[in-house]
Amino acid sequence: MDNYLEVYTQWYPNNYGLSDYPLECHVTYDNNERKSLFQQLTKPQQELVNQQKKYQVRSLFLQNQYLFTSDWEFVRLNIDDDYERGKRSQLKCDCGRPLKYQFVIESKQTGQEVHLGIQHFKDHLGIPQSIAEDIKKGVAHVDLALDELLWLTAKPIAFPEDLWQRYVFAYYRNNTLRRPIALNQKLADRVLAFRQVEMPLFIADYLAVLGEINQVDREVFDKKESSFLADKQAFEKYLTDFDQDIVTPLYQTRIFFARRLTDFIKLDQFVNESYEAAKNRYFDEILSFCLSLKGKAGIAREKAIRNFITYHVKKYEGQTIIPFIINKYETYQFTKNFFFAIPKVYRVGIRQAIKRKQERRHLKNRKAAELGQ
Numbered sequence: 001m002d003n004y005l006e007v008y009t010q011w012y013p014n015n016y017g018l019s020d021y022p023l024e025c026h027v028t029y030d031n032n033e034r035k036s037l038f039q040q041l042t043k044p045q046q047e048l049v050n051q052q053k054k055y056q057v058r059s060l061f062l063q064n065q066y067l068f069t070s071d072w073e074f075v076r077l078n079i080d081d082d083y084e085r086g087k088r089s090q091l092k093c094d095c096g097r098p099l100k101y102q103f104v105i106e107s108k109q110t111g112q113e114v115h116l117g118i119q120h121f122k123d124h125l126g127i128p129q130s131i132a133e134d135i136k137k138g139v140a141h142v143d144l145a146l147d148e149l150l151w152l153t154a155k156p157i158a159f160p161e162d163l164w165q166r167y168v169f170a171y172y173r174n175n176t177l178r179r180p181i182a183l184n185q186k187l188a189d190r191v192l193a194f195r196q197v198e199m200p201l202f203i204a205d206y207l208a209v210l211g212e213i214n215q216v217d218r219e220v221f222d223k224k225e226s227s228f229l230a231d232k233q234a235f236e237k238y239l240t241d242f243d244q245d246i247v248t249p250l251y252q253t254r255i256f257f258a259r260r261l262t263d264f265i266k267l268d269q270f271v272n273e274s275y276e277a278a279k280n281r282y283f284d285e286i287l288s289f290c291l292s293l294k295g296k297a298g299i300a301r302e303k304a305i306r307n308f309i310t311y312h313v314k315k316y317e318g319q320t321i322i323p324f325i326i327n328k329y330e331t332y333q334f335t336k337n338f339f340f341a342i343p344k345v346y347r348v349g350i351r352q353a354i355k356r357k358q359e360r361r362h363l364k365n366r367k368a369a370e371l372g373q
Contacts, residue, residue, distance in 0.1 A: 004173050004220065004228040011232050015162045021206055022157060025148045037150040044197040049149060050079050053142055060138045071109050072125050078102040093117040152200040159195050160206065167209050168242045170216040172235055172340065176228065180344055181219055182257045183212055188246050234336045241341065249320040261345050265318035283349035287357065290329045
């Protein structure tokens with residue numbers, strides 16, 4: 001079937017129309033409500049909320065360059081989840097004041113670290129009162145943004161598994177396009193983190209995922225890429241693998257969707273050798289190595305893989321790509337899921353290497369037949 005959305009509808013008739021998900025939130029909690037709802041979260045969920053808070057505060061400092069004109073730079077935010085004003089605190093300002101939020105700031109000149117509460121930025125760092133107030137307001141806004149997560153969890157709204165599956169299907173389809181588009185790696189990382197702790201998504205992230213899905217859909221239909229190999233079993237293996245694949249260095253370094261071989265490796269050409277010949281030689285090497293593994297097992301196989309990775313990195317660099325390729329070959333050999341899982345540059349290159357090998361074998365067999373006549 002050509003229309004890949006029709007394929008998905010047939011495979012998952014109950015999943016294509018996404019379940020309702022809140023698209024706005026106007027709730028604001030006071031400190032006591034916020035603390036009560038936070039304590040109802042699981043430990044992994046609490047850790048994720050704190051990670052989000054630390055990430056957003058760090059982004060706040062970077063984007064607004066609060067300390068740009070001073071000798072100080074923001075290092076990290078420490079959070080005391082058990083803080084009770086006047087009763088209990090594990091964190092303190094350098095002046096001794098108990099803290100829920102401890103800002104760690106470092107001197108650019110000396111490397112000295114200071115530990116501050118939000119109230120003491122002006123006194124300790126010598127920054128203008130206006131900037132200190134902006135920082136205070138910014139941190140309060142981060143708390144308000146995280147109220148959305150607490151509200152969604154309390155409703156309760158579950159992690160949108162139907163959206164996740166549709167999202168991975170968009171990745172799957174994107175990787176089969178003639179020119180795959182570069183999808184937002186940070187968004188995929190964040191969505192996966194929420195899925196792993198069974199927590200609803202920020203509404204903005206939910207909408208951003210829909211945007212990525214629509215972007216792939218538009219690319220398919222605008223470029224009239226109607227041809228699509230529908231294989232439900234292959235997709236479901238891809239779906240199972242996606243959690244692990246998306247956190248590999250190949251994705252993390254954002255080169256998975258690169259369009260040139262030289263984006264992955266350094267390809268040296270022999271004297272008088274064309275780029276095309278060098279590229280063919282490179283993929284022939286990978287094919288020969290993969291086929292050579294069929295006769296090896298145990299320690300010998302592990303050693304062969306280790307040696308080939310070392311050789312590849314030394315000769316071509318590309319530290320992220322070759323372990324990924326070999327891992328997928330070990331799992332799937334040269335089946336559909338091997339080719340679906342790897343970058344298009346390598347999918348095309350290895351398929352062409354297989355075709356060249358088959359042509360050489362066919363020519364050899366034909367000559368042998370002619371000699372035998």
